[in-house]
Amino acid sequence: MRTATSIDVVDHDRRRLLRGALAITVAGAAGLLPAYPGVAAGGDAIRPFRVNVPEEDLAELRRRVLATRWPDRETVNDQSQGIPLAKIKPLIAYWGTGYDWRKAEAKLNALPQFMTEIDGVDIHFIHVRSKHPDALPVIITHGWPGSVFENLKVIGPLTDPTAHGGHAEDAFDVIIPSMPGYGFSGKPTDTGWGPDRIAxxxxELMKRLGYTRYVAQGGDWGSPVSSAMARLAPAGLLGIHINLPAIVPPEIAAVLAVGGPAPAGLSEKERATFDAFIAAAKMGNRTYAAMMGSRPQTIGYAITDSPAGLAAWMLGHPGFTHWTYDSSDPEKSPDEVLDDVTLYWLTNSAVSSARLYWEYDGGRSPAFAAGEKTAEISLPVAITVFPGESYRAPETWARRAYRNLMYFHEVDKGGHFAAWEQPELFSTELRAAFKPLRAAK
Structure with a gap:
């Protein structure tokens, strides 16, 4: 039974944070809020939102960071035991002494942000309309341990393509929501919030925004969510683009489950992908998913109590493996990394975000075609393969998995966080992938 008391306990930290957000009165909002024809009075309201974290929360974070109790160093010279002490310690020191969250706030508050309640949960989202007419709306879904921060750099290239090497007819309206349990979105207090329910x-969000034609994009968790949207085929959805496709055939998945050996007859690219999955399993690259998929509450006590523990847990994700946290690389700088980690800390969303793995059949891999029910997807699907992804999808498997694969392209740069790492290239891919759908009725 959901009582007011239980909800207050579960959502106390988020409410405390949101109480610090800059209030916008109804009268003041009248001139700021765009006309949303899909919005009715009452519970469907779309409210403007700005971030303003209380200073005492930032002071408490710094205090905890500087009081970190460190373990001894690892006994190997690689990352097989987890993120090395020598790699994370300077980042945590900077977090406690030099990092400025207010700059991250400014990035968010420079954009139109909103809240709306859907299915009993507040959904935070960024909504940037293009100045170009007939822009194609795209809803972009982040993953874990990502957030809306991972998609901020594609807003400019997508909404204003003429300033980024594109043409006016390439323009998008961009909608970037925070998933339930993530960031400033509300935390579900019931079960069932897997990819289908998010889809x-x-x-509903796109309908509420008044869009009757739109596309969807996602990597990491955004891929299962976007794929679920394509499978459910809501009115108005024209197609999807994903960069973590579910391409592993059932017979290959069965072999991977027992650790090989590789079946005969694989092509060179198929064998390389098979070997990548075997190597990742031996390295324990998805151990985090197994833990959060089975005991999110248990790991949550540690990563909710220790900022350094939260950072180490998040940065142990394979998508961060090659990140150097070097200020000379703006897509992988200490500030870029800490914006994301700090958002999780301030919103106390370590556990609420981890529960998505528990909902997703114990944290199973989203790479398997059968699990994602790709055979049920009839809408057009586009795939971009980035070389630094945890596996490179072979086109043969992709075409077998998605019967309406309209676009498949392998690029030469970028990794798991493609929009974050290569925003211009990522945006170019979306323009090309969705071009055939712009004239669809």
Whole structure:
């Protein structure tokens, strides 16, 4: 039974944070809020939102960071035991002494942000309209341990393509929601919030924004969510683009489950992908998913109590493996990394975000075609393969998995966080992938 008391306990930290957000009165909002024809009075309201974290929360974070109790160093010279002490310690020191969250706030507050309640949960989202007419709306879904921060750099290239090597007819309206349990979105207090339910919420959001034609994009968790949208085929959805496709055939998945050996008859690219999955399993690259998929509450006590523990847990994700946290690389700088980690800390969303793995059949891999029910997807699907992804999808497997694969392209740069790492290239890919759908009725 959901009581007011239980909700207050579960959501106390988020409410405390949101109480610090800059209030916008109804009268003041009248001139700021765009006309949303899909919005009715009452519970469907779309409210403007700005971030303003209380200073005492930032002071408490710095205090905890500087009081970190460190373990001894690892006994190997690689990352097989986890993120090396020598790699994370300077980042944590900077977090406690030099990092400025207010700059991250400014990035968010420079954009139109909103809240709306869908299916009993507040959904935070960024909504940037293009100045170009007939822009194609795209809803972009982040993953874990990502957030809306991972998609901020594609807003400019997508909404204003003429300033980024594109043409006016390439323009998008961009909608970037925070998934339930992530960032400034509300935390579900009931079960069932897996990719399908999020997909239905996103369809409702696009309807509420007044869009009758749109596309969806996602990597990491955004891929299962976007794929669920394509499978459910809500009114108005024209197609999807994903960069973590579910391409592993059932017979290959069965062999991977027992650790090989590789079946005969694989092509060179198929064998390389098979070997990548075997190597990742031996390295324990998805151990985090197994833990959060089975005991999110248990790991949550540690990563909710220790900022350094939260950072180490998040940065142990394979998508961060090659990140150097070097200020000379703006897509992988200490500030870029800490913006994301700090958002999780300030919103106390370590556990609420981890529960998505528990909902997703114990944290199974999203790479398997059968698990993602790709055979049920009839809408057009586009795939971009980035070389630094945890596996490179072979086109043969992709075409077998997605019967309406309209676009497949392998690029030469970028990794798991493609929009974050290569925003211009990522945006170019979306323009090309969705071009055939712009004239669809």
């Amino acid at each position: 239905r919420a996103w369809a």
